[in-house]
Amino acid sequence: MSSELISSASQISKAEYQPRVSARQTIGRIWRWVFFGSTALAIVLLGMLLWSVIGPGWNWLSWGLITNPPSRFPEKAGMNPAIWGSIWIVLGSGVAAFIMGLGTAIYLEEYAEKGRFNDFIQTNISNLAGVPSIVYGLLGLVVFVDLMHMGRTLIAGVLTMALLILPVVVISSREAIRAVPPSLREASYGLGATKWQTVWNHVLPSAFPGILTGIILAMSRAIGETAPLLVVGGASQVLWRPDGPFSTFMVMPLQIYNWTGRPHEEFEHLAAAAIIVLMIILLLMNSVAIGLRQHFSRKARW
């Protein structure tokens, strides 16, 4: 046995290795520049985009923009109702999608039997991600506005938007949960933990950064979407901030859409200023999630 061992072992001869480390390192360095260049390109493109907004919008930023209702006079025009509408829509749909999406992701990853049905749901969810937003608007129009008699109200908008961003939350949460090493689950089950205890105490904390990324992306999408709310909300001008789930509402992108469609150039600048406000508000709303993610991702490394 040992003679066979040695004869086969002798086939490993040093001469056959050509490690060429420095060449490989050079390739690596080139790629590093490619990666860096891509990141820089992304930042530059996005910087140009920002600049195309901030340039014309900067001088039009004012308190009035935040506190006034819309007006046909650009100097007086504000988007207070739209800001409140957007905040309610984003928070409402964010919370709803977070609960439903995380629940779905947990069910599919931790509870459901792996198999055809699971695959089908998976395909179905990715497919929902590709359904144009206007179709969600149609869905909301039929189901929430008409069938459930909610009318064109904030709550219908929230629910429609929640369905729209749900796939993003589900898919990102699922991937985050899937990336948690199985040994962690074994450790927990081995101590006599129930499924939920395992999920709640170990899987979710480890997966939390990824889940939060999904929430951040989802909220970003919710705040920028126009089409579905055009269908479900339909408003182009609301002078009052929403005062309950059943009030009519306006959102920032619709206000921006409305303004960009006006003939007066001032409104275009106002729209640009409104976009700046939108991004600041988005950043403020996301900052909680970003901070949490920062916190959790520093903690959980294995």
Add this chain to the structure above:
Amino acid sequence: MSSTATPLRPDNRPPLNLMGKRGRQRSEEVIRYALIACSLVTLLTTLGIIGILLFEAANFFADIPVWDFLTGRTWTPLFAGTQQEFGVLPIVVGTLMTSLVAACIALPIGLAAAIYLSEFANERARSVLKPVLEVLAGVPTIVYGFFALTFITPVILKPIFPDIGTFNGLSAGIAIGIMAMPTVASLSEDALRAVPRSLREAAYGLGATKFETTARVVVPAAVSGIVASFILAVSRAVGETMIVAVAAGQSPAGQSGASGSMFDLMHSMQTMTGFIAYTFSSDVARGTTAFYSLFGVALLLFIMTFAMNLASQWVTKRYREEYD
């Protein structure tokens, strides 16, 4: 030692009952059903969408034969009389072409940025750049549309392609790509970072360079998450409405002034989503075939994305690596 060990004395173990405690099991069951209820939402959403689309599209297909719809090469549903034709191919091609351009921008740049952020950038840079990219995912898409129209086309593309049209599929595709890129970058970055350190150690320990470790161990181990981010990005590109409505123009490729081919990215190029959104909030009277055509298009788009997702799922299943 025995004094400190008292907490461990098994003096009061509960009586044996392998069936488990009723209360706990019930709460576990409640949780389970709540989770099932959550996942039914997505199923119901799909059913709802299919139901609505089928119901309304039936009105359309009652007037227009499916086969003509699928194979016709002229798309002029909103014109009157004999000029009205319902050949969907041009806008299908428009959707595919703009999405393809978008994918060619969003996927490689997004993945490369994700790799840079996860594997090369320091913690500070990462913690700043990632949220910045994500906020840009929140810019209303109409802004991207105008960015394409007023910046990408005249400033970037015009010098390269002198006879590019004001509206063109290319700039719209690029803008969609830019818009979808943060999704790829952000989600892929998470996936890459979730790869356990022990795997990187294994690769480095064998004399791999950082790039080899990244490209041949970390990325394959994270492929599931990366593909998921791709799917989301491509889905978003296919479903994007406002950008194409503004920047790609509203006449199907091959049907506007200067261009000849359905595949001409240099000129106006309508997409399926652009058509749906535009027609829905237009002055077209409800109940006409022209109006119902939007549901026919939406149904077809739904079927197309479904097929695409089936294919991508089949592919990922084959290449997924489980770790730990």
Add this chain to the structure above:
Amino acid sequence: QEENVITYEPGDGVSDLSGAFEADGSSTLGPLTEAAIEEFAAIAPNVRITNGISGTGGGFERFSKGETAISNASRPIKDSEAEACAAAGISWFKFDMAYDGITVVVSSENDFVSDLTVEELGNIWAADGGVTTWADVRAEWPAENIELYGPGTASGTFDYFNEAILGEREVRTDYTPSEDDNVLVQGVAGSKNALGYFGFSYYEENQDVLKAVAIDNGEGAVAPSIESISDGSYAPLGRTLYVYVNAEELQSRPEVAEFVEFYAATADEIAPSVGYIALHAEAQQETYDHVLGAIDGSIAPDSDSFGQEDATPAA
């Protein structure tokens, strides 16, 4: 311009009125109604009026379901839509509110076009017009391809233009449409050989990059202007914008009645501020009387006479 003939004085109870209703419909007319709502909110702060922009078609759909009290329309109601209203038992009034002049424009870089006859415009836009270059329109113009821009095929403006210019001829399909007029402005301004058309206000705001084309309707070329549109000499592209009001809502809800009255009375002041042209005094008086009659029920709903004749009061 002429003296304002109607003065609106809010009555005693106006500031106490309350209630909520919706207007919806054309995005063309939207800004006008929005402006009226904005002004009305100042005198009747408890009346909450929401305006929407679902498009004329979408607006009429909601109108026919009774969801909205007011429908903004950039084209007259269609038979199918009127039938839907009738089926739902909804009768309506139609009021003229302002004028718009569809303005044909070229880029300000274009130094050869200053006027076009209706015939020439028709040849440019007709499918069978045989025009591909400017030289095909007038021999002295350069033989460069014309790039055509216009509103989306589903818009009321597109319909109106075709009817006025082309009549029975078929429109060519190879122009570049956009529903966003600012986008059309970009398109036309960007190219020396482009020609397009859209609402007057978009021209007015972009005179630095655009040039309006005077239209010769057989009586000499008339350039679009507030005067020429208002007095009807800018023909055939001057048009009227209307709102449709649900008759029952108008008659049973004081806040709706008050708003519509306010709208009709002040439209002449509001219209210019959002880029439309006020009705001339006579027409406005007619609209106002029509409104008052509609509110007190002395005039039958316009829906009753729909289909039998042109129910529009003469402009």
Add this chain to the structure above:
Amino acid sequence: MQLESSQEAVARIPGISAAAFQSVEKELDTSPSLIELRNLNIHYGSFHAVNDVNLSIKQNSITAFIGPSGCGKSTVLRCINRMNDLIPSARVDGEILYHGQDVNARNVDPVEVRRRIGMVFQRPNPFPKSIYENVAWGARINGYKGNYDELVEASLVRAALWDEVKDKLKDSGLSLSGGQQQRLCIARALATNPDVILLDEPASALDPISTLKIEELLRELESDYTIVIVTHNMQQAARVSDRTVFFSLNENRQGILVESGPTQKMFTNPEDPRTEGYISGRFG
């Protein structure tokens, strides 16, 4: 101890002196059997990993599983408390009786089974939490009502880890050395206070002193707990266990149970030549 008679047999196994055997006087065969494996067959997908194992594990005793690497020791151990449920490709056939009840029965709650039958895994897997939390967590979910500081300390002391970590209880469990992680996992299992403790090579990464302390611990626990330990260390099996189970591979590379019996007998006078071969012949 009346080992004199088997002196000769013992001599065949280097490193194991007669004095190493413990508790030989226990009348093991009459003590009740707590866990009973009957016709156990385990497949991973189409791979038949464990073939027809029959085995009974006595209450309040220490049973050692020995056998070559890959013969299915971990697989059998993991199926006792239904950990193999977590591996989608694994299929378990046969009966696993615990207190006479089949743990795979329909109405049995695997959580309850795992509470009673604790486990320390082959590859240390601390939670990415603090050392303190690692130990306290299991007790917490099991509704421990006492003083947690005391419990954590007691568990860590027993697992011979206290001195090393007492100043850094707040540090992550993942920042420990390999052996420390292994002991942390033992401490964690102790803190939940199960009936049965399954240990998969608990001392593989431990130095002799820590190993000794763990073995001492096991002997101490024996009176209250039933313990199953997988080990590759023959001396350890000999030192610590009452009964030894020898697994091996058959000609189809399926794991089989070759022989089981009181440890002393297994080491001094095994019935099966394969056992003898494994224990003595090739070990040195």
Add this chain to the structure above:
Amino acid sequence: MQLESSQEAVARIPGISAAAFQSVEKELDTSPSLIELRNLNIHYGSFHAVNDVNLSIKQNSITAFIGPSGCGKSTVLRCINRMNDLIPSARVDGEILYHGQDVNARNVDPVEVRRRIGMVFQRPNPFPKSIYENVAWGARINGYKGNYDELVEASLVRAALWDEVKDKLKDSGLSLSGGQQQRLCIARALATNPDVILLDEPASALDPISTLKIEELLRELESDYTIVIVTHNMQQAARVSDRTVFFSLNENRQGILVESGPTQKMFTNPEDPRTEGYISGRFG
């Protein structure tokens, strides 16, 4: 072998017979030293894990690191091929000379270092790839030009794993048992053909037979490679190594090097009482 004189000393260490020592005749102290650690101090954040280690490792020899769990063996081993670069909190001070060059020097490429100094980790970490790919991967990146099938087979044979996996080379490396994974990682390291091999407890999860095969392999490799092995198994250290390094903890719980020297001397006649205590006194 002239061990008779130290017979008494050997007797103190149960399980280690004089014959166990190998290569005592080698003139180790004159052979060139390949790796030199000078004033090595390693911190994890503010925790001073390794305090002032000085050590030289001879070429073409086997050096064993022994010492209690948590004393810094893995930490020292990992810094020899700069694996600690990957732990953000780790800080390495002092010189690590390889062929006289400081591996931490600015212009040294860690990849070159790691290619020459291969490593097998304490916790087996196969790639989530097939068994075949696991072995071939390292060779592939190192530009191996020969026949891969042969290389994989040869490496697996050497790591004593071939028989067990030859029918499932396409299966995932993660589907193996603990000990199989450990051997897979050894095979993987062999396939890259480094100059130095660092093994962190390579046989901890192995049965005696596999352990023996690995030890045989190490002795066979010794003529071409320099080998450092961390082990908790004294017999293993005695059997396999030429030199032994004993680490321990000082009063501040920092890892220190207590004594190093030829294995035979370390085991029979250690200079430091702590070494003697560790090796003999408390073991057995």
